[in-house]
Amino acid sequence: MTTPLRLGIAGLGTVGAGVLKIVQSRANLLAQRGGRPVVVTAVSARSRGKDRGVDLSGYAWEDDPVALARRDDVDVLVELMGGSDGPAKAATEAALAAGKDVVTANKAMLAIHGQTLAETAEAAGRVIRFEAAVAGGIPVVKALTEGLAGNQIARIMGVMNGTCNYILTRMERDGLPYETVFEEAQALGYLEADPTLDVGGIDAGHKLSLLTAIAFGTRVDFDAVELEGIERISIVDIRHAADMGFRIKLLGVAQMTGRGLEQRMSPCLVPAQSPLGQLEGATNMVVLEGDAVGQIVLRGAGAGEGPTASAVMSDVIDIARGYRVATFGQPAAGLESARPARATVAAPYYLRMELQDKPGALAKVAAVLGEAGVSINRMRQTRHSETTAPVLVVTHKTTRDALDQALEGFAETGVVVGAPVAIRIEDV
Amino acid sequence: MTTPLRLGIAGLGTVGAGVLKIVQSRANLLAQRGGRPVVVTAVSARSRGKDRGVDLSGYAWEDDPVALARRDDVDVLVELMGGSDGPAKAATEAALAAGKDVVTANKAMLAIHGQTLAETAEAAGRVIRFEAAVAGGIPVVKALTEGLAGNQIARIMGVMNGTCNYILTRMERDGLPYETVFEEAQALGYLEADPTLDVGGIDAGHKLSLLTAIAFGTRVDFDAVELEGIERISIVDIRHAADMGFRIKLLGVAQMTGRGLEQRMSPCLVPAQSPLGQLEGATNMVVLEGDAVGQIVLRGAGAGEGPTASAVMSDVIDIARGYRVATFGQPAAGLESARPARATVAAPYYLRMELQDKPGALAKVAAVLGEAGVSINRMRQTRHSETTAPVLVVTHKTTRDALDQALEGFAETGVVVGAPVAIRIEDV
Numbered sequence: 001m002t003t004p005l006r007l008g009i010a011g012l013g014t015v016g017a018g019v020l021k022i023v024q025s026r027a028n029l030l031a032q033r034g035g036r037p038v039v040v041t042a043v044s045a046r047s048r049g050k051d052r053g054v055d056l057s058g059y060a061w062e063d064d065p066v067a068l069a070r071r072d073d074v075d076v077l078v079e080l081m082g083g084s085d086g087p088a089k090a091a092t093e094a095a096l097a098a099g100k101d102v103v104t105a106n107k108a109m110l111a112i113h114g115q116t117l118a119e120t121a122e123a124a125g126r127v128i129r130f131e132a133a134v135a136g137g138i139p140v141v142k143a144l145t146e147g148l149a150g151n152q153i154a155r156i157m158g159v160m161n162g163t164c165n166y167i168l169t170r171m172e173r174d175g176l177p178y179e180t181v182f183e184e185a186q187a188l189g190y191l192e193a194d195p196t197l198d199v200g201g202i203d204a205g206h207k208l209s210l211l212t213a214i215a216f217g218t219r220v221d222f223d224a225v226e227l228e229g230i231e232r233i234s235i236v237d238i239r240h241a242a243d244m245g246f247r248i249k250l251l252g253v254a255q256m257t258g259r260g261l262e263q264r265m266s267p268c269l270v271p272a273q274s275p276l277g278q279l280e281g282a283t284n285m286v287v288l289e290g291d292a293v294g295q296i297v298l299r300g301a302g303a304g305e306g307p308t309a310s311a312v313m314s315d316v317i318d319i320a321r322g323y324r325v326a327t328f329g330q331p332a333a334g335l336e337s338a339r340p341a342r343a344t345v346a347a348p349y350y351l352r353m354e355l356q357d358k359p360g361a362l363a364k365v366a367a368v369l370g371e372a373g374v375s376i377n378r379m380r381q382t383r384h385s386e387t388t389a390p391v392l393v394v395t396h397k398t399t400r401d402a403l404d405q406a407l408e409g410f411a412e413t414g415v416v417v418g419a420p421v422a423i424r425i426e427d428v
Numbered sequence: 429m430t431t432p433l434r435l436g437i438a439g440l441g442t443v444g445a446g447v448l449k450i451v452q453s454r455a456n457l458l459a460q461r462g463g464r465p466v467v468v469t470a471v472s473a474r475s476r477g478k479d480r481g482v483d484l485s486g487y488a489w490e491d492d493p494v495a496l497a498r499r500d501d502v503d504v505l506v507e508l509m510g511g512s513d514g515p516a517k518a519a520t521e522a523a524l525a526a527g528k529d530v531v532t533a534n535k536a537m538l539a540i541h542g543q544t545l546a547e548t549a550e551a552a553g554r555v556i557r558f559e560a561a562v563a564g565g566i567p568v569v570k571a572l573t574e575g576l577a578g579n580q581i582a583r584i585m586g587v588m589n590g591t592c593n594y595i596l597t598r599m600e601r602d603g604l605p606y607e608t609v610f611e612e613a614q615a616l617g618y619l620e621a622d623p624t625l626d627v628g629g630i631d632a633g634h635k636l637s638l639l640t641a642i643a644f645g646t647r648v649d650f651d652a653v654e655l656e657g658i659e660r661i662s663i664v665d666i667r668h669a670a671d672m673g674f675r676i677k678l679l680g681v682a683q684m685t686g687r688g689l690e691q692r693m694s695p696c697l698v699p700a701q702s703p704l705g706q707l708e709g710a711t712n713m714v715v716l717e718g719d720a721v722g723q724i725v726l727r728g729a730g731a732g733e734g735p736t737a738s739a740v741m742s743d744v745i746d747i748a749r750g751y752r753v754a755t756f757g758q759p760a761a762g763l764e765s766a767r768p769a770r771a772t773v774a775a776p777y778y779l780r781m782e783l784q785d786k787p788g789a790l791a792k793v794a795a796v797l798g799e800a801g802v803s804i805n806r807m808r809q810t811r812h813s814e815t816t817a818p819v820l821v822v823t824h825k826t827t828r829d830a831l832d833q834a835l836e837g838f839a840e841t842g843v844v845v846g847a848p849v850a851i852r853i854e855d856v
Binding site: 018022026029030032033034035131137138139142143146147148149150151152217275278290291292293294295296297298299300301304306307309310311312313314316317318321322323324325326329330331334 | 446450454457458460461462463559565566567570571574575576577578579580645703706718719720721722723724725726727728729732734735737738739740741742744745746749750751752753754757758759762
């Protein structure tokens with residue numbers, strides 16, 4: 001095939017500019033690998049005049065991304081605008097309706113509308129590819145959908161928000177409180193306009209929900225992701241965790257259990273010596289566990305112009321080569337609606353609470369744990385303040401239900417001051 | 429498509445049995461993901477009667493793998509016999525000639541005959557897939573050929589022989605000499621019948637040569653791989669390396685330089701805190717560096733029934749899905765013959781030598797280094813024996829040519845006893 005594959009790019013932010021740079025500077029490489037030339041015919045963005053450091057003079061301009069998606073000289077819509085609805089969704093739908101394939105980096109759109117869009121694409125005989133939507137440059141969608149296609153997946157895990165990992169790493173390394181590092185990250189432009197997307201775990205949760213659908217053959221169900229952000233992680237907990245040989249990570253975990261599908265994106269303790277524990281800074285890591293392959297670990301840049309553009313180009317070249325895989329690895333109609341389960345897999349937990357400094361307080365806490373069926377692995381009372389004594393507990397494996405019962409019980413003892421901190425210790 | 433994809437499996441060792449187990453136990457999963465049923469119609473192996481822990485009664489039997497490859501009821505030959513020539517090559521050629529695709533785990537065959545076989549496959553309009561030939565269950569062929577297809581690859585690195593990494597890890601952890609751990613590994617069945625394939629770096633070199641072809645668009649050139657095994661690595665060097673914050677790994681490195689294509693498979697010092705340095709036991713790791721994506725690290729089991737069968741099934745499902753990528757990621761005729769270059773990229777080196785314990789000896793060594801243009805980063809004389817003094821040198825970055833000049837110069841000083849040890853420190 002020597003017919004060029006013609007791209008229409010909607011959204012010319014960092015990633016869009018990165019894609020244009022690759023198409024412009026690596027034409028021969030792309031043609032050799034794709035088996036045909038890859039060209040851009042048209043682009044669309046909010047502001048035409050803005051200097052993006054890349055020459056746009058050879059491309060048709062469309063103010064309206066929907067018009068771009070419908071152009072006769074576009075074979076593939078490359079959707080890089082973002083946002084779960086609005087122009088991104090409208091352009092994607094228009095492209096599919098007009099018989100074009102779609103490559104997107106839009107995790108929010110697919111986390112919310114993935115099932116419908118996948119069905120639309122398949123009805124139209126087109127594909128939606130989204131390597132760039134999960135973990136930036138790491139080819140994890142491909143690894144899971146194709147590389148591990150012969151496996152029943154047991155569990156997937158991932159640190160998939162570089163900003164959160166940067167914040168946690170810097171807190172630990174430099175002994176800084178959350179608020180200080182958060183403000184610094186915001187000043188450096190590391191955070192989304194709505195920082196809750198990052199630090200609240202929403203962005204990472206979107207990504208997890210997409211990998212979950214592929215891994216378990218289920219409909220994307222972002223609403224079922226149990227979300228907890230890093231806002232409440234204190235330097236105290238990071239230090240205690242480190243003392244015990246752990247690091248705290250915003251960790252996504254998805255696994256199918258006898259009681260349903262678990263999807264969690266929450267702070268967890270992981271062994272400091274594990275690959276996940278050793279992950280520092282803004283880097284991403286995804287761990288895939290299959291029945292045949294065992295554990296596969298993938299690590300790389302989770303964001304940024306080059307890495308995300310690399311992922312976009314991977315999808316583009318697959319399309320140039322004629323590879324047409326279903327959006328989530330199998331026909332959308334066959335994806336099952338899994339029953340969501342909430343942390344049914346037992347795990348040890350890290351607990352920290354402040355006790356009133358009076359006789360019998362520790363015994364009351366121990367009694368509550370015993371009554372809830374939570375057994376204690378380690379318990380330690382650390383340095384006193386004037387009136388309260390901090391107590392650390394590491395439990396043996398327990399269910400979240402039993403733990404919640406204990407947490408309720410603590411409140412009734414009258415000796416626990418404030419809300420205890422409870423962080424799951426994930427067996428990675 | 430609901431026409432089944434019919435496999436003929438040649439070779440029923442560990443991996444062959446693993447493939448049969450997946451096909452038998454995961455029929456629904458494979459059909460959903462592949463878009464059509466995946467079945468085995470015929471098998472071939474040396475011994476028909478042997479108990480392989482898997483039911484063969486549903487499959488036609490062929491004594492001759494070439495006959496298997498030609499059967500009308502086989503769409504894909506799954507070649508798991510091994511060996512660069514002989515039955516494996518004959519069956520592969522017969523399959524291609526008969527219009528069948530080939531999935532193989534045979535690194536030796538492709539390292540030697542990859543170019544010819546790729547040309548044959550493309551002339552016949554068939555594909556050869558070999559995910560299982562490199563790094564076992566890690567989907568690295570896919571990550572490089574497809575996931576990073578938009579990148580100009582700068583460098584690839586890998587620890588791709590689990591047995592060597594097991595030996596080096598155990599030497600360091602338990603303070604044992606090479607010979608002891610080698611004999612133990614042999615007794616445990618970890619080594620190939622010809623152990624040189626493992627400890628001489630040949631097996632890992634085969635794998636590197638295949639990744640190199642994909643990464644740089646060059647013809648497979650195993651003969652150009654600069655090979656050095658781990659046989660000469662002593663516990664003394666492992667300890668000195670550890671003292672300085674390094675680990676010794678059998679590391680493959682390929683990179684295109686201004687003077688040609690470097691391919692090396694040799695012991696290297698890598699920082700103990702790097703992902704490669706932290707890799708313990710029989711696990712494999714591959715590092716891919718692209719101009720857009722930066723550094724991607726992949727880690728997983730490099731051998732064994734499940735992981736290798738997982739890789740085979742990845743290729744099988746791609747074929748079921750209709751994905752047909754060229755053997756080395758682009759048409760074989762377009763692959764270039766690269767000029768081999770020998771370690772032209774400068775690097776620091778670790779040197780250890782025994783000096784005669786007499787005045788001026790150290791000065792002579794320093795002078796030789798200076799004359800060769802090799803500058804010294806650290807130099808240390810350690811505990812004396814009766815008559816000789818061990819000297820460690822870490823150089824600044826130097827070319828291999830300059831280093832070789834220094835090594836020749838040492839011999840002429842008359843104060844260096846025996847052959848110095850020289851190990852490259854790779855910037856990972």
